[in-house]
Amino acid sequence: SEADEWLQLLSQHPIFLEPPLLQPSTAKSENRASIRRERLVVQGTDLFVAIGNEVRRIDLKACKDAFAESEIRRLGAQNGASKQEAIRSVPWVRLGCEALTFDICKLIVSSNKKLLAAIGTHDVAVV
Numbered sequence: 001s002e003a004d005e006w007l008q009l010l011s012q013h014p015i016f017l018e019p020p021l022l023q024p025s026t027a028k029s030e031n032r033a034s035i036r037r038e039r040l041v042v043q044g045t046d047l048f049v050a051i052g053n054e055v056r057r058i059d060l061k062a063c064k065d066a067f068a069e070s071e072i073r074r075l076g077a078q079n080g081a082s083k084q085e086a087i088r089s090v091p092w093v094r095l096g097c098e099a100l101t102f103d104i105c106k107l108i109v110s111s112n113k114k115l116l117a118a119i120g121t122h123d124v125a126v127v
Helices: 001-008 060-075 083-088
Strands: 040-043 046-051 054-059 093-094 106-109 116-119 125-127
Touching: 001 060, 001 083, 001 116, 040 106, 046 106, 054 060
Parallel strands: none
Antiparallel strands: 040 046, 046 054, 054 093, 106 116, 116 125
């Protein structure tokens, strides 16, 4: 279905890539497929992802809109980005937090939905 397709394409977005400094040289190298559910949080239309010691955010609505617009262009026989290129081009942001000096194992949204906690094996930080 269309819903499954855009979500599958989202899994190939650069937001899920490790920073270059952490790639192959570390023993803990992880790829897109190994991101655990505990490191993902959806709050409204925002998806928060923990990669290493970073928390990243992307707007899911923008991803779905980019997918839909690329499909409309394709059906209208207009040139434009492929669905995958359209989703990959949606910008994401790295949330700055000086306290994130540890690998994040889990993300949790507070009950009032205003705070995001990053949990490591021995540390916790509010992002």
